Amino acid sequence: MPERLGPPRETPLFDRVALIGIGLIGSSIARAVRHLNLARTIVAVDRDENVVARVRELGFADDATSDAAAGVTGADLVILCVPVGACGAVAAVIAKSLKPGAILSDVGSVKGSVIAQVQPHLPEDVSFVPAHPVAGTEHSGPDAGFATLFFNRWCILTPPENTPDGAVERVREFWSAMGSNVEVMTAQHHDLVLAITSHVPHLIAYNIVGTAADLETVTQSEVIKFSAGGFRDFTRIAASDPTMWRDVFLHNKEAVLEMLGRLNEDIALLARAIRWGEGDKLFDLFTRTRAIRRGIISVGQETPEPDFGRRRDGQ
Amino acid sequence: MPERLGPPRETPLFDRVALIGIGLIGSSIARAVRHLNLARTIVAVDRDENVVARVRELGFADDATSDAAAGVTGADLVILCVPVGACGAVAAVIAKSLKPGAILSDVGSVKGSVIAQVQPHLPEDVSFVPAHPVAGTEHSGPDAGFATLFFNRWCILTPPENTPDGAVERVREFWSAMGSNVEVMTAQHHDLVLAITSHVPHLIAYNIVGTAADLETVTQSEVIKFSAGGFRDFTRIAASDPTMWRDVFLHNKEAVLEMLGRLNEDIALLARAIRWGEGDKLFDLFTRTRAIRRGIISVGQETPEPDFGRRRDGQ
Numbered sequence: 001m002p003e004r005l006g007p008p009r010e011t012p013l014f015d016r017v018a019l020i021g022i023g024l025i026g027s028s029i030a031r032a033v034r035h036l037n038l039a040r041t042i043v044a045v046d047r048d049e050n051v052v053a054r055v056r057e058l059g060f061a062d063d064a065t066s067d068a069a070a071g072v073t074g075a076d077l078v079i080l081c082v083p084v085g086a087c088g089a090v091a092a093v094i095a096k097s098l099k100p101g102a103i104l105s106d107v108g109s110v111k112g113s114v115i116a117q118v119q120p121h122l123p124e125d126v127s128f129v130p131a132h133p134v135a136g137t138e139h140s141g142p143d144a145g146f147a148t149l150f151f152n153r154w155c156i157l158t159p160p161e162n163t164p165d166g167a168v169e170r171v172r173e174f175w176s177a178m179g180s181n182v183e184v185m186t187a188q189h190h191d192l193v194l195a196i197t198s199h200v201p202h203l204i205a206y207n208i209v210g211t212a213a214d215l216e217t218v219t220q221s222e223v224i225k226f227s228a229g230g231f232r233d234f235t236r237i238a239a240s241d242p243t244m245w246r247d248v249f250l251h252n253k254e255a256v257l258e259m260l261g262r263l264n265e266d267i268a269l270l271a272r273a274i275r276w277g278e279g280d281k282l283f284d285l286f287t288r289t290r291a292i293r294r295g296i297i298s299v300g301q302e303t304p305e306p307d308f309g310r311r312r313d314g315q
Numbered sequence: 316m317p318e319r320l321g322p323p324r325e326t327p328l329f330d331r332v333a334l335i336g337i338g339l340i341g342s343s344i345a346r347a348v349r350h351l352n353l354a355r356t357i358v359a360v361d362r363d364e365n366v367v368a369r370v371r372e373l374g375f376a377d378d379a380t381s382d383a384a385a386g387v388t389g390a391d392l393v394i395l396c397v398p399v400g401a402c403g404a405v406a407a408v409i410a411k412s413l414k415p416g417a418i419l420s421d422v423g424s425v426k427g428s429v430i431a432q433v434q435p436h437l438p439e440d441v442s443f444v445p446a447h448p449v450a451g452t453e454h455s456g457p458d459a460g461f462a463t464l465f466f467n468r469w470c471i472l473t474p475p476e477n478t479p480d481g482a483v484e485r486v487r488e489f490w491s492a493m494g495s496n497v498e499v500m501t502a503q504h505h506d507l508v509l510a511i512t513s514h515v516p517h518l519i520a521y522n523i524v525g526t527a528a529d530l531e532t533v534t535q536s537e538v539i540k541f542s543a544g545g546f547r548d549f550t551r552i553a554a555s556d557p558t559m560w561r562d563v564f565l566h567n568k569e570a571v572l573e574m575l576g577r578l579n580e581d582i583a584l585l586a587r588a589i590r591w592g593e594g595d596k597l598f599d600l601f602t603r604t605r606a607i608r609r610g611i612i613s614v615g616q617e618t619p620e621p622d623f624g625r626r627r628d629g630q
Contacts, residue, residue: 200523203582207581224611229424233552234519249597285525
């Protein structure tokens with residue numbers, strides 16, 4: 001699998017990369033950087049000593065520590081891989097230890113809030129290039145990562161106006177090297193786009209799984225047994241990391257509530273069509289939605305295999 | 316793959332099985348019956364001559380016709396595999412041609428309405444055993460079927476009170492032979508359970524895909540590009556057969572609207588928690604929902620592989 005990423009670079013892109021927060025994303029970056037030789041040295045930082053110990057066992061970093069300020073010292077690229085709600089606090093802790101000329105980046109699913117949190121702490125001689133790799137699985141932690149996670153996925157950069165172009169280009173090169181397609185947009189637009197393509201889908205999935213679990217007329221055992229009728233699809237993203245997603249919703253409040261409002265208007269129309277037996281309205285929508293999936297498959301963001309290519313025995 | 320189904324039976328369960336409607340489900344039954352030797356003769360009926368011609372090319376039935384009355388003549392098991400809205404009309408057409416002692420069944424995702432539609436046409440000497448295999452993919456038509464579709468999935472039987480036990484047992488044996496777990500319940504309870512495990516999830520998926528397609532602030536191209544953030548999961552079931560699903564909603568109106576009401580109450584609470592920054596409420600829900608997925612995986616109704624085991628290159 002990692003062979004898709006191509007051979008290691010002869011010359012690393014960065015001398016020393018520090019990753020703060022070693023969950024699914026942080027550990028995937030570490031593995032990809034190691035595999036592709038994108039940095040001479042990889043430093044893994046996590047406030048949880050158990051994670052630090054596990055990183056040492058897994059061996060995908062050259063150094064592992066729970067001391068963020070020490071970890072970023074001398075790094076020319078520092079990437080915050082913590083829940084978006086923690087970015088400001090981490091920036092405050094590391095600010096004075098950042099090397100002059102260093103690039104600071106992140107991987108948060110919300111960009112406006114992260115910029116607002118980080119910028120007050122940013123030293124003048126450090127460039128901030130906020131980034132969001134649109135990739136992941138429902139699994140969490142340092143064991144869940146893998147080097148090809150970002151391959152053929154998009155990474156969105158949202159540099160504030162004062163970020164030097166050179167820093168943006170270096171971060172673009174970094175993500176391109178890991179197999180990502182890179183796009184630049186404003187933080188505000190990012191947060192709106194991701195509200196509909198990621199945040200609201202997660203909220204809806206969490207909600208439907210919660211509702212089903214709480215019914216008094218249908219048992220949880222029935223919900224579980226008969227979930228292959230569609231419900232189980234929702235449980236995947238509803239099994240994602242609770243801390244990460246709590247922070248996403250709290251930090252992209254306006255866009256999420258706006259998109260949720262749209263969704264509610266549309267569901268009210270659908271409910272009315274069902275109540276009044278307006279089959280044509282249902283049929284028209286159900287036909288239109290097929291085209292969107294065809295589009296996603298045709299740009300390589302989804303498998304064309306039926307049922308996501310799930311193994312048929314469910315094992 | 317079909318080897319999971321085990322070897323063909325030496326003695327078929329039925330002499331002549333007639334399947335009416337040769338889409339994903341009908342063609343999967345035909346393939347499984349053929350593979351397992353569950354019937355001496357398989358007759359495939361479809362009102363669309365193109366489908367009849369395709370069935371002849373694919374060769375999974377002994378006989379194929381567009382004449383339903385002729386097709387069911389002499390059959391000891393007749394299964395309606397048409398959209399639930401068409402079951403009454405088909406029953407009316409075939410009623411006089413059903414063999415005395417025959418078993419009539421169906422595969423509809425709604426059971427109360429199908430029973431109400433079919434029973435007025437049912438000859439006294441024919442047993443009606445409504446069935447619902449909780450299995451499928453987002454693909455449709457006679458090419459989409461496969462013999463293992465029902466393996467390790469549940470099939471729910473909802474026999475009306477006057478159905479002889481012997482007929483129920485024969486249908487149970489039929490589905491068990493195809494690898495399904497069989498459960499018997501009332502039609503009313505079935506329609507409630509499936510509303511939450513299948514119908515409402517489909518409605519929500521169709522709705523979110525429709526809403527995303529219609530936004531003026533985010534382009535369709537952006538929705539497609541950045542869909543790996545969660546949205547693409549919903550597009551799979553929103554690509555299901557429009558006619559089948561239109562009929563499901565029109566024929567399970569009360570249960571769907573009831574469950575949708577529950578969902579809306581819960582989403583209002585979540586929206587309020589987001590608006591007021593109540594992170595603990597979000598975190599608690601997001602933690603509870605993980606357990607449901609673990610349950611689904613542990614009973615073998617879902618793959619434990621991350622991301623449904625999707626191929627990583629999206630190809």
